[in-house]
Amino acid sequence: xxxxxxSPETTPRQRVPFYRQLYVHVLAAILIGVLLGHFAPxxxxxxxxxxxxxxxxxxxxxxxIIFCTVVTGIAGMGDMKKVGRVGGKALLYFEVVSTLSLVIxxxxxxxxxxxxxxxxxxxxxxxxxxxxxxxxxxxxSTVEFLMHIIPNTVVDAFVTGNVLQILLISVLFGASLxxxxxxxxxLVEFIGGIANVFFGIVHIxxxxxxxxxxxxxxxxxxxxxVGSVLPLLKLIGAFYLTLFVFVVVVLGGIGRxxxxxxxxxxxxxxxxxLIVLGTSSSEAALPGMLAxxxxxxxxxxxxxxxxxxxxSFNLDGTNIYLTMAVLFIAQAFNIQLTFTQExxxxxxxxxxxxxxxxxxxxxxxxxxxxxxxxxxxxxxGMVLILxxxxxxxxxxxxxxxxxxxxxxxxxxxxxxxxxxxxxDAAMKNHIVV
Numbered sequence: 001x002x003x004x005x006x007s008p009e010t011t012p013r014q015r016v017p018f019y020r021q022l023y024v025h026v027l028a029a030i031l032i033g034v035l036l037g038h039f040a041p042x043x044x045x046x047x048x049x050x051x052x053x054x055x056x057x058x059x060x061x062x063x064x065i066i067f068c069t070v071v072t073g074i075a076g077m078g079d080m081k082k083v084g085r086v087g088g089k090a091l092l093y094f095e096v097v098s099t100l101s102l103v104i105x106x107x108x109x110x111x112x113x114x115x116x117x118x119x120x121x122x123x124x125x126x127x128x129x130x131x132x133x134x135x136x137x138x139x140x141s142t143v144e145f146l147m148h149i150i151p152n153t154v155v156d157a158f159v160t161g162n163v164l165q166i167l168l169i170s171v172l173f174g175a176s177l178x179x180x181x182x183x184x185x186x187l188v189e190f191i192g193g194i195a196n197v198f199f200g201i202v203h204i205x206x207x208x209x210x211x212x213x214x215x216x217x218x219x220x221x222x223x224x225x226v227g228s229v230l231p232l233l234k235l236i237g238a239f240y241l242t243l244f245v246f247v248v249v250v251l252g253g254i255g256r257x258x259x260x261x262x263x264x265x266x267x268x269x270x271x272x273x274l275i276v277l278g279t280s281s282s283e284a285a286l287p288g289m290l291a292x293x294x295x296x297x298x299x300x301x302x303x304x305x306x307x308x309x310x311x312s313f314n315l316d317g318t319n320i321y322l323t324m325a326v327l328f329i330a331q332a333f334n335i336q337l338t339f340t341q342e343x344x345x346x347x348x349x350x351x352x353x354x355x356x357x358x359x360x361x362x363x364x365x366x367x368x369x370x371x372x373x374x375x376x377x378x379x380x381g382m383v384l385i386l387x388x389x390x391x392x393x394x395x396x397x398x399x400x401x402x403x404x405x406x407x408x409x410x411x412x413x414x415x416x417x418x419x420x421x422x423x424d425a426a427m428k429n430h431i432v433v
Contacts, residue, residue, distance in 0.1 A: 022206060022209060022210075022271045023270045023271045023274050025209070025210035026209050026210050026213050026271065026274040026275060026277075026278055027274055028210070029210035029211065029213045029214035029217075029278065030213050030214070030217050030274070030277060030278050032214055032218075033047070033213065033214040033215070033216070033217035033218035033221065033278070034217060034218075034221050036218045036221075036222070037217065037218045037219070037220065037221025037222040037223075037225075038221055038225075038226055040222075041221070041222035041223075041225065042222070043222075044218040044219060044221060044222025045218075045219055045222040045223055047214065047215040047218040047219055047222075048215060048216075048219035049215065050211050050212060050214060050215025050216070051212050051213070051214075051215035051216025051217075051218075051219060051278075051279055052215070052216075053212065053215075054205075054208055054209065054211065054212020054213075054215070054216075054279065054284070055212065055216075055279055055281050055283070055284055057205045057208070057212075058202075058205060058283065058284045058286070058287065059161055059283060061198050061201050061202055061205070061287060062161065062163070062166075062283065062286055062287065063157075063158045063161055063166050064158075064194070064198050065195065065198050065199070065202070065286075065287050065290060066163065066166050066167060066170060066290075066304070066308045067158075067166060067169070067170045067173070068191050068192070068194050068195035068198065069170075069195060069290055069300065069303065069304040070167065070170035070171060070174055070304040070305060070308070071170050071173050071174040071177060071188075071191050072174075072188055072191050072192045072195060072300070072304075073174065073299075073300045073301035073302075073303070073304035073305070074170075074171060074174030074175060074177075074178055074301060074304070074305075075174050075177040075178045075184060075188045075191075076188065076300070076301065082301075082415075083171070083174075083175065083301070083305070085415075086301065086302055086305055086306070086411060086415060087305060087309070089411050089414050089415070090305060090306045090309060090310075090313075090407065090411050091309075091313065093314075093407055093410055093411060094309075094310065094313040094314040094407065095313075097250070097254075097314065097316060097403070097407070098313070098314065098315070098316065098319055098350060098353070099346070099350065100250060101246060101250070101316040101317075101319040101320050102319045102320075102322070102323050102346045102349055102350060103323075103346065104242065104245070104246055104250070104320060105242060105319060105320035105321070105322065105323030105324045105327075106323045106324075106327060106342060106345070106346065108238060108241075108242040108245075108320070108324060109238075109323060109324045109327030109328065109331075110327070112234075112238040112241070112242075113331055114234045114235040114237075114238040114239075114324070114328050114331070115235070115327070115328035115329065115330065115331030115332040116331050118331070118332035118333075118384075119332075119334060120332050120333050120381070120384075148162075148164075149164045149165060149168055150165070150168065151165040151168075151169070154169055157169055163283075163308050163311050163312060164308075164309075164312050166308070167305075167308045167309060170304075171305075198287075199287070199291060202287040202288065202291075206271075206275075206288065209271075209275050209278075212275075212278065212279060212284075213274070213275060213277070213278025213279060214278070216278050216279045216280065217278050220280070220390050220391070224388070224390060224391070232384065232385065232388050235324075235328055235385065235388070235392075236388060236391060236392065238324070239320070239321065239324055239392055239395065240395050242320055242324065243317060243320060243395050243396070243398075243399050246316065246320060246399065247262065247266075247399060247402060248262065250316075251316075251402060251403060251406050254406055254410060255406060255409075258409060258410055258413050259413075259420070259423075260409065260423060260427055261427060262402075262406070264427040265402075265405065265406070265409075265427070266402060268292065268296065268426055268427065269285075269288075269289065269292055269401070269402075269405060271288065272285035272288045272289055272292070272401060273285070273398055273401060273402070275288070276394070276397050276398050276401050277394060277398060280390060280393050280394045280397055281397060282311070282397040282398075282400045282401045282404075283311070285401050286307065286308075286311070289307055289401065289404065289405060290303055290304070290307055293307065293405060293408050293409070295422070295426065296409070296422060296423055296426050297412070297418050297419030297420065297421070297422030297423040297426070298408050298409060298412040298417070298418060298419075299412055299415065299417035299418070301417075302408060302411050302412045302415060302417055303408055303412075306404070306407055306408045306411050307404055307408055310400075310403070310404035310407055310408075311400075311404065314400070314403055314404055314407050315353050315396075315400050315403075316399050316400060316403040317395060317396030317397065317398065317399030317400045317403070318353050318363050318366065318396050318400060319349060319350075319353050320396065320399070321363050321367070321392055321393075321396045322349040322353055322363070322366065322367055322370055323345065323346070323349055325367050325382075325385060325392075326345060326349070326367070326370060326371065326374070326377060328384075328385070329371075329377050329378075329381035329382065329384065329385075330376075330377050330381075332381060332384060333377070333378060333381060335376065335377055337376065341374075341376060344374065345370075345374055348370055348374050349370050353366055363389070363392075363393055363396055364382075364385075364386075364389045364393070367382065367389075368382060409423075
């Protein structure tokens with residue numbers, strides 16, 4: 001049974017007036033939130049629970065949805081060699097594109113030089129505001145990272161909501177169920193039915209997306225203010241320009257080779273992108289991405305494996321943020337990095353970025369981890385971007401979401417499990433914006 005066949009999220013859409021579309025509601029809510037944050041910051045800050053509640057509602061169903069989707073996909077696949085092949089192709093794609101995003105971030109930092117002209121003295125920087133982030137960040141070895149994938153108990157993975165741990169349990173459960181053959185089919189159908197229920201819950205939750213986006217953006221603008229952006233406008237502008245170039249040139253180029261237009265794809269997932277824009281959390285878009293990618297023609301097993309894994313292994317926006325932020329701080333302190341040091345930075349950032357989950361603030365903690373492992377640059381320099389990391393986090397979360405969608409399409413095409421008719425039909429219905 002296809003876990004999304006009877007889901008409200010995936011039933012054929014009837015044409016409805018634009019003012020009733022989800023993306024219009026979310027966009028309007030974001031604009032109202034920005035205005036409230038700017039003109040009534042005290043009141044705007046009190047809207048924070050609205051955004052937090054929406055993200056918690058989405059996170060509440062992520063674990064069961066991943067479990068049901070992966071288990072039914074693998075059990076339906078039946079061939080564990082195929083599971084390994086799909087996973088291997090996904091990891092190969094992740095590492096190649098992730099390395100490319102790190103290099104692009106580094107090149108952009110050199111070309112645009114956002115930190116030039118600050119001429120700061122490390123001894124005069126008050127780093128007290130970083131104490132909380134420094135406590136959360138620590139050097140994480142490869143062995144520690146791999147051990148962290150294994151949960152203490154099966155229940156613990158779902159309680160903590162760790163995507164990689166849930167994915168591990170789901171793969172093992174699906175593989176075991178596949179070994180039962182015909183005897184396991186009733187259980188596969190039952191789990192598929194449970195998946196439909198959870199996608200129905202997601203459909204209900206998404207009706208509150210505009211309220212959540214309003215609360216999150218109002219809090220962000222009310223707390224940090226538009227004024228906090230101005231002194232570091234060069235860094236923010238350089239960062240978003242780099243993200244735009246990466247999406248258009250790299251992801252767009254990949255899309256062209258695979259036979260789809262990146263702008264049409266972004267239009268297709270516009271509701272999810274606007275939710276990420278409002279909440280600064282790519283996890284808020286995960287359930288919708290799973291359903292939409294299946295509807296786009298990607299096979300269910302590929303979607304179930306690639307999308308959850310991508311939230312830890314395919315963080316293109318986070319990679320660009322890490323290298324550009326490190327280079328920005330080095331330039332602000334007039335520290336010249338050698339070629340060897342920059343190559344080391346790429347390797348270190350590749351490892352530390354694997355701990356970022358896409359939640360707002362996680363990338364800042366990963367930046368702290370990178371600087372702790374890479375002591376050439378003073379960690380105190382992070383004070384410079386403490387007030388704007390939320391604004392940058394929004395952009396990187398959007399790019400992470402787009403990147404994971406593109407990765408799923410690519411792996412589906414490699415596996416010859418991409419329904420081109422569905423893909424073409426869906427793309428034709430979404431104009432280039």
